[in-house]
Amino acid sequence: MAQAGVFLEHDQFNCSICLDVLKDPVTIPCGHSYCKACISGYWDQDEYISLYGCPQCRQTFSPRPVLGRNTMLADVVEKLKRTGLQTVPSDDSLAEPGDVECDVCTGRKNKAVRSCLVCLASYCESHVQPHYESPAFKRHNLVAPFGTIQEKLCSRHDKLLEVFCRTDQRCICSLCLTDEHKGHDAVLAAGEITEKKNEVGEIQRKSQQVIQERERELEQLKQSMTSLTLSSQAALVEGERIFTELSASIARRQSEVKELIRAQERAAMGQAEGCVRQLEQELNHLKKRDADLLRLLQTDDHVSFLQSCQSVSAQPEREYVPNVRGDPNFGCVIAAVSEFQALLEDVCQGGFFNISEKVNSVTVLEGPKPKAEPEQAPEPAAQAPFGLNVPAPNAFRVPVRFVGFASPTFGPRPSESRLRVQQRRRRR
Structure with a gap:
């Protein structure tokens, strides 16, 4: 049968009562086959009515049929168990990638359900049956299937x-x-496994503590990052508003200084123009008097000369005229504006230095704290089962670096700005 390559449906050799492969098969008058123990137990329940039926077709028999062993069916089932010519496997029983395959199956292999530590092989549901039924395999140790037998x-x-x-x-x-x-010092692996499992369990417990701690730190870090982003946006908006107001204030002061200069120019020019008119009037009067004196000097009439001489001999009274500055200019104003610029730069420089220090102090991660005691030697690695070195819990800790902004490079210090102003004053 194996050579013929015949494949049989799995359900053909299953008992419809126990749903397992037929054991000691018998056939009742209707033609259906069952395990002898299964059909006998089924009919024992109906013994009181003396009417016996088939669980599948419901045909009834009376009196109770005598059960005879179906030798042909029993031989077929026995050969199937012995030779491994199994029914066409269902998709669920076929081995998939990653599954442990049966070492006995040929062609498309079934999924192994048990591995034998004595045979050093893995078996599917059908091929493992001899280990359950034959006394020869009674002392074999069956375990959950694993595919790395050679490593054992x-x-x-x-x-x-x-x-x-x-x-x-x-x-x-x-x-x-x-x-x-x-x-x-050697013991059976089965006896050592309990102690090693306790050690691994303790390592796993500490590992879980580290994981939980890191999860809390991660959540705190994410919350801090969100808070930092929101705070940064608020600081940018408020900083822009303040600097806009500061720029507007400086622009207003610029307009006020321009208006002061223009107002002073208008006032000084008004005074000067009044003096110009006064001097022009006085000059016209003096020129007219000078012309009269010239005409008087040219007259030959002695009587007229003497009469007129008395009236022109008195000098006219001069009106007050302010002194005129030789080189009037706004140089002092320019100097004052330059000094104001230096003072403003001084204030801005100091303010910017203070702002930069405050900005650099805003971080998400704190720097490492100074140790009060000398650093001790690191904890030795925990000795894990089978020579596996598992680092101590502190070895999982990631070093935290201080995160901040790069230190800004500033221009002259405030004292240098004041020195610059004094030097400009001395040059003037």
Whole structure:
């Protein structure tokens, strides 16, 4: 049958009562087959009515049929169990990528359900049955399926690694105890696993604590980043408003200074123009008197000369005229504006230095705190089972760097600005 490559439906060899492969199959008069124990138990429930039926077709029989073993069906089922010619596997039983495959199946392999530590093989649901039914496999140790059986073998003796050497902290086989690990502290791996699981459990507990701590720190960091972003936006808006007002204030002071200069120019020009008119009038009067004197000097009439001489001999009274400055200019105003500029730069420089220090103090992460005691030696790595070195919980900590803005490079210090102003004054 195996050579013929015949595939049979799985349900053909299942008992419809226990839904398992037929065991000691019997066929009742209607033609349906069951496990002998299953159909006998089913009919025992109806013993009081002396009417016995088929669970599938519901045909009834009376008296109770005698159950005879279906030898042909029993032989087929037995051969199927022995040869591994199984029914066409369902999609659920076929091995998928990542599943442990049955080592007995040929062609498309089934998914293994158990692995034998004695046979060093994995079996599907059908091929593992001999381990349950045959006394020869009674002492075999079946475990959950795993696909790395070769890794469980000793590389030197090709035997199962079933001993744990505490001296070397590694798994070995029984033959290793006679040579390389002779005299070492060794126990069965099954006996060591409890203690090692406790150690791994403690490491895992500490790892969970570190994870929870890091999750809290991460949440705090995200909240701080959100708060920093909102605060930064508010500071930008408020800073822009203040500097806009400051610029407007300086612009107003500029307009006021311009108006002061123009007003002073108008006032000084008004005074000067009044003096010009006064001097022009006086000059006209003096020129007219000078012409009269010239005509008097040219007359030949002695009587007229003498009569007129008395009236022109008195000097006219001169009106007050302010002194005129030789070089009137607004140079002093320019100097005052320059001094104001230097003072303003001095104030701005000091203010900017203070603002920069405040800006640099705003960070999300704090710098490392100074240690009060000398630094101790780091904790030794915890010795994990099977030689696995697991770092101590503090080893998971990420070093925190101080995060801030780069220190700004400033221009002259306030004292240098004042020195510049004094030097300009001395040059004037």
